[in-house]
Structures are given as C-alpha cells and as structure tokens.
Amino acid sequence: MNEVALQLVDAPLEETVVRIALAGALGMFLGLEREWSQKSAGIRTFSLISLLAAVFTILVLETDIGEGLLLLGGLLVIVQGVLLAVKGLIDDQETGLSLTTSVSMLVAYGVGALVAAEFIIEGVTVAVLSSLLLVLKRELHEFAWGLSREEMRSTTEFAILAFVVYPLLPAEYPLDLGATTVDLEPQVIWLMVVAVAGIGIVNYAIVSTYGGRGIAITGFFGGLASSTAVVGTMLDHVRQRPDAASYAVAAILLANAAMAARNLAIAVGFTIGGGRGLLVEAVIPLGAVILVAFAIAAVTADWSESGPMELESPFSMKNALAFGAVFLVVLVFGSLSEQWLGTLGFYATAVASGFVSSAGATTSAVVLYRGGQLAPAEATIGILLATVSSIVVKAMLAATSTNRGFRKQVAAYSVLLLVGGAVASVLVVV
Template sequence: MNEVPLQLVEAPLEETVVRIALAGALGMFLGLEREWSQKSAGIRTFSLISLLAAVFTILSLETAVGEGLLILGGFLVIVQGVLLAVQGLLGDEDAGLSLTTSVSMLVAYGVGALVAAQYIIEGVTVAVLSSLLLVLKRELHEFAWGLSREEMRSTTEFAILAFVIYPLLPSSYDLNLGVTEITLEPTVIWLMVVAVAGIGIANYAIVSTYGDRGIAVTGFFGGLASSTAVVGTMLDHVRQRPDAASYAVAAILLANAAMAARNLAIAVGFTIGGGSPVLVEAVVPLGAVIVVAFAIAGLTADWGQSSEMDLESPFSLKNALAFGAVFLVVLVFGSVAESSFGTLGFYATAVASGFVSSAGATTSAVVLYRGGQLAAAEATIAILLATVSSIVVKAMLAATSSNDGFRNQVAIYSVALLLGGSLASLVFIV
C-alpha cells in the first residue's frame, strides 16, 4: 500500500505524453505576459514553440532523424525572432520590446527541449525565472536607471566576489602554523563573506525604499548589515529630538534581534549539508533573544514616529575584504588559542571578536565545528559569547548619550535580552 503513492508521483513525468503536455503548459505560461502586453507573439505562439521543441527532442532521443529536426527547429525560431526584431526596427513597435519577444521565443524552445529530455526541474525553473523577468520589466528598468555610479560600482564588485572569485577557490586548504594545523575551507569562508555582503546589499535596498516608513524597517534591516550604524543613527536622533528616545531604544533592540537572527542563520544555514549535524543548539538561546527584543520593542515604542537612516554605499570591496580578514584572523587565533589554552582560549577570542564583528566570530565557530575541531556545545557557546559581546558594545555606545532615559532604557533592556537568552539556554539544557 505504501508503494502506490510513490508510483503515482514518479510515473506521470516519465510518460512521454505527460512531458509533452507540460512543455505546452510552460510555453503558455511564458507567452501569457507577451499576450497581456499585446505583442506580436503570445500564448498560442509560445505554446506551439515549446510543443515543437518537445516533439523534436523526443524524436532526437528515439530516432536517427530527430537531432537534425531539433537543430532545424531552433534555427527557424532564431530566424523568426530576427524577423520580429527587424519588424520592430522598421515599424512603430519599440525595437527593445521586439528583441525581448524574440529571445523569449528561443527560451520557450529551450524549455520545451529540457522538459522533453526529462530535465523537469530545470525547465520549470527557466520558465518561472523568465516569466518573472518579463513581468518585472518596469521595476527592473527603474532599478537600473535609478542606480548611482557608486551603487553600480558596488554591484559590479559584489558580482566579481560572488561569481568570479568564488568558483576559483579550492575546497580545502591545510594551514600549518607550527603549534597546530588548521584545515580551512576557502569556498565556505568566501561564501560566508559573500552572504554577509549580500545581506548588506538587500538591507541597503530595503532601507532606501522603506526607511522613512517606520522604525521597524530601519532598525531591523539596518541591524542585518551593521547594528552599530543603527546605534550611531539613534544617538544622533536622540540628541536632536529627546522625545524620540522610546522608538530609538526600539530601533536598537530590533538591531540586536537582527544581529541574533543573522548569527542564527549562519549557524544553522552553513551546517546544513555538511559532515557534521546541523547546529540546532543555537536555535533556542538566539531565538529567545530575537523574541524578547521584538516583544520589548513592540510594547515600549511609539510606532507613530518614523526615522530615516543615511546608509553609505550598499557594498564595498574594502569592507568585504576587511570582514574576510577579521574572520580569518579570528579563525587562526581562535585555533591557536584553543590548541594552547584549550576551549577557553577560543571562547576568549570569540568574546573579543564579538566587539568587532559577531558575524565573524560566528562564522569562525561554524567553520571549526564543520572541521571537527569544536563540538556542537562548544561552537554554540562561542556564538553566544560573540552575540553577548555585540549586545554589550551597543549598550556601551548608547551609554555615551547625554539623555539619561535613553541610555538607561538601552542598558536595562539589553540586560533583559541577555537574561532571556540565558534562561532559555538553561531550560533547554534541563
């Protein structure tokens, strides 16, 4: 009885007629936006192109003449696309729109071929992403046109880090320090650097778009990239407007929540699929910090107010490399300290590095855990110590404010966050 559902799920996609029907449906899906935009090629044309590709692909897999037909079909689609582009140049239709339609037809042909060749997931992915690109045409144009020179440069630098440097790095490297030998994972380390930089870019886009609509956006999303930036902004805001202390405190709390969420994402996300079990031990204490921060912010803030954050460039190659350098130094010194003074040495390193970058200390602990140099409990403690350091340093920065109410509230609520995380850890252990 248990084998029947599995057969029902697997059998249809292996049937030729089902794959032909799916190819036609995906072609219709791709042509939907073109039809809605009243272009020269719409639902029927795109569906027929995908069906043609599916038929020729199946013939190429099962007969000797099919491969030639598949190539001929692709050539005919290209010719038709060129004719549409020329028609757009000579007629009233925008040449760029005609070119988009022409390329979309070729994509539809490719989707039909992928599905017929049993690359189902790949074909569906291409169809969905292509449809999104067509639907989000205006938004993508506005985004590209609205980029400043600095933003364009930052985007290019990020693309180089993510798509050029990352594939060139080795999967592992043994670093001999004399007193100890560390097995580094350059690809994982660089992926973490790219992930943190990507969070910064996403934060920049969201805060730039919605920053003046509420402190929840500026505090939480600002804290994903730099919680210190949130504190600095709120310090200046409270200095200029003392009555803004309640939601300035909420912004710092939400920045702490974002910082804890980022560390939790690194701790869990980068241990999925590795040789070691997922680091679930960090979920409860960090989750408690997030929940307590949101609860206090929701109860104490005046949500009728709003604040703007003046963020710098969305991404900086210098900052990314600096983060990578801090992370590598923490990793090396943490390993040396652990080798010389045991686990306590690495804990001390995690506390110190948490004042600079809790993400760096978290990634260091995760890499050592993945390499088997730290146990799950030890890696979790190091992550928590770095998180505590980050909360404490923000409270220390807030203590420089001349507003007594503001600095006292930040101090009290920071203690509440620490107690909440500690109690959750004790309950979980017991």
C-alpha cells in the same frame, strides 16, 4: 475518453507523452504575457515552439536522426526571431520590444528541450523566471532607471562577489601553520563577505524608507540569516553615519536576539515527539538573552524617528573584505582552540562552531541529545556555549570600528546579555 485522461494524469514524468504535454503547457505559459501585450507572437506560437523542441529532443534521445533536426529547429527559431525584429523596425515599433519577443521564443525552445530531456525542474524554473521578467517589465525598468551611479556600482560589485568570485574558491583548503594544520573552508569565509554585502543592500533600502526603525528590521531579520554578518553591515553603517551609532548598536542587539530565538526554536522544536522529552533546560537562559536584548535595544535609540536617513552607498567593498579578513583570523583562532582543547571534545567544538554559525552547533547538540549520546544538561551547555561564542565574536568584530562610542556600547551590552543568560542558567540549576 475518461480512461485515457486518467492514464495521462497518473503517468510519471518520465513518460514521453507527459513530457511533451508539459513542454506545450510551459510554452503556452511563456506566450501568455506576449499574447496579453498584443505582440506578434503569442500563446499558440510559443506553445508550438516548445512542442517542436520537445519532439526533436526526444528524437535525439531515442533515435539517430534527431541531432540535425534539433539544431535546425533552433536555427529556424533564431531566423524567425530576427524576422520579427526587422518587422518591428519597419513598423516603427520599439526595438527592445521586438528583441524581447525574439529572445523569449528562443527561451521557449530551450524550455521544451529541457523538459523533453527530463530536466523537469530546470525547465519549469526557466519558464517561471522568464515569465516573471516579462511581467515585471515596468517595475524592472523603473528600478534600473532610478539607480544612482554609486548604487549601480555597488550592485555590480555585489554581483562579482556572489556570482564570480564565490564559485572560483575551493570548498576546503588546509592552512599549514608549521606544528599544526587548520582546515579552512574558503567558500564559507567568502559567503560571510557576500552575506555582509547582501544584508548591507537590504539595510540600505529599508533605512532609506523607514529611517532609524528600518535598522531594527535589518538587525532582527538579518540575524535570523546570519547574526555575525549584521555586524559587518553595521560597521559600514556607523562609518557612513557616526551620529546613528545608537541604531547600529540596537541592530546588533536585535541580531543577537534573533540568533538566540532561532537556537531556542531548534532546541525545542526538534525535540518535540523525540521520545526523550523537550529540551526545556535551554528555554530560560536563551529566553533571558532574547528579553534582555530587546529591552536594551528599546531604550538605546530613539525609535520614533521615521524619516529617511542618507547613506553614501548600499555597502562598502573595502569594509566587506576587511570584515572577511577579521572573520578569517577569528576562524583560525577558533580552530586552533578546538585542537588545543581536544579533551573537552563537544564543548570545544560548540565554541568553535559558534564563531561561524551557532545554529549548526545547536542542531548538532539536539541530534546527539535525541540519539541518547548527550544528557539534557550537556546538550544545553553545548547550545549555550555556541550562543555565547556568537555574542562574543560579534563584540570582537565590532571592536574593529573606529567609532569609540560604538565599540564601548557593543562590548558593554554584550556583557549584559551574557550576564543575563548566566544568571538565568544559575536559577535553573538552583
């Protein structure tokens, strides 16, 4: 008996018996919440449904008699679900609860089929997400019922931006400008629009709870993901609340600090144990940018304010699209600059890459340094150019704001960041 158990544990996922066992286990997992909620179908029913789907799917893959059985099994699950829903109506149960159990049974059938067809990760993902939806029933209902009309509209617009428009765009598109051609990446550009909207939604939730201090959280952690997208969110924030411009300026500074910290982590972390020594030349200039950004952010806004701040909506579709248009112009300009300054090679590429993601340029510099193609000073210059490019492009995007004070503060403090990094670089050289 022990030998059989050991053989089952050691068997690869491609083994039919293992896939059948996994399908049954996932069915039990899905039925656990239904059993706990004392529904008409529980652990045993869900496990048997998944096992049935697994058996029929294996017959489809390995014999010629399984296709009809697989279809028949699916129809039987649907019929059973309908009968349970009708029984729930007769017993005066909530319609939604009966329908949820019926649909969950069909999901269990699909999970069994996925696992048996060797789509292991997909099957497990569906099972986990489905179980999570069942467990978080109350929280999801409270969230949906608590949304205002404007919040619901923003959520729908974000879903369209992220899940409808983005997949339809081409990955690459050559833009013919007559004498030259610029290779654009529409999906990358649109991803920036989605990032602006996504950070805006997170910012809305955090600021509504923590007030001015919440903007700092948005700025820093948003900067780790996309410091440029933070600017788009703050442009919308300033438009809705002009009196909170100082918080938006601080958020952009903290986004720059997060961007520099991320680049520093890449420059140092990926050169540990590389055989060429740590890229310590980047520590002082990037560290100076981080410290100056935090210092200015600490004194530019009253972080003692913690009460909620009213915002009109999570994000503005018009603002997100306008930001995407400006970002497109900057990207075209950066690509043209790279072509015109081709003799500068790596440095021109670092500057152009910084418009989109300084992390990408930093990673490229580290890889080339580890491979021996770049000296420490050259790799450091490339990283700093990408960092400078990221700071400059944020100031350029902030300049599109109609709030004059906001524009001037972002420009002035961006210059201070650049000066602080430049002075630190000079000290390193001397």
